Structures are given as C-alpha cells and as structure tokens.
Amino acid sequence: MIVKKAMMVAATACLAASAVTAAKADPGLVEAESIRKLDIMLMVTSLRCRTTEHDFQAEYRNFSRKNLAHLNRAGAKMRSNLSARYGQRGSKRALDRVSVQMANTYGNGHPWMDCAQLKQTAIQLSAVRDHKELSKAASMLLGPQRVAINTIP
Numbered sequence: 001m002i003v004k005k006a007m008m009v010a011a012t013a014c015l016a017a018s019a020v021t022a023a024k025a026d027p028g029l030v031e032a033e034s035i036r037k038l039d040i041m042l043m044v045t046s047l048r049c050r051t052t053e054h055d056f057q058a059e060y061r062n063f064s065r066k067n068l069a070h071l072n073r074a075g076a077k078m079r080s081n082l083s084a085r086y087g088q089r090g091s092k093r094a095l096d097r098v099s100v101q102m103a104n105t106y107g108n109g110h111p112w113m114d115c116a117q118l119k120q121t122a123i124q125l126s127a128v129r130d131h132k133e134l135s136k137a138a139s140m141l142l143g144p145q146r147v148a149i150n151t152i153p
Helices: 002-025 027-049 055-068 068-105 113-124 129-142
Strands: none
Touching: 027 055, 027 113, 027 129, 055 068, 055 113, 055 129, 068 129, 113 129
C-alpha cells in the first residue's frame, strides 16, 4: 500500500514537472495554468474562509461568473496540451491530478493572505476583463512574495 501511494505521488510529481516544462515552451499554456491555479486557489480558500466573518464565497462565485470565458479558455488550453501528450482519456486523469495538486497547495490557506485580503482580492479580480491581466494578477498572487493588494490589476 505504501509503495502504491509513493508511486502515485511520484507520478503526480512527474506530471507537474512535465507540465512546467511544456509551459515554458508555450506562453499560452503558462497563462492558462496560472489562471486555472488562481481559480482553484480562490475556490479552496473561499471554502476555508466560509465560517469566518470574511466569508467570500459570494465574491468568488461573482469572480467565476464574470471570468467564465477566461476560466473555460484556460481549462481548454490545459486539456488540449494534456490530450496531445496523454490522449483523450489520459488527459482527463492528468488534469484531475494536476488540479488536485493545485488545490492541495491551498488546503491550509494562502501562504500570506488572510480571509479578509482574499475577499478583497476576489472583489478586485471580478472587475478584470482581459486574460493577460488576469494571468498577471495570478502570477503576483500565487508567487512566493507578498504583494500589496492595491497593486493587483
């Protein structure tokens, strides 16, 4: 059982590493992955914050609704890339694994933003209409360094 779990973890790590390598070759894929990760981060943290005074599930749903075209385009780009590498059936499993890995990254919350800041961020991101601006915001919010919320596009 432990060996099987270790193999699953190793396979997921390989998938993530190969996705990063492929993303470097395709700037559109970099944007798609960052937008997808931003969406997952907001979804996971909104669930985490739902029992606090800064519940932002409504703001997250508004962000998703207003950016649905960008979110769908990002998902389609990732699926297309994975389909080319793993086939139609394998791409679904690969995307699920990558998405779960992204979600697990934020299972304990955002590394430097609290629920109040995440709520404000979701509100600000609801006004973004350009996918390049959304990708830029994602890079800032998902990076290792803290950024001032008022600098988010």
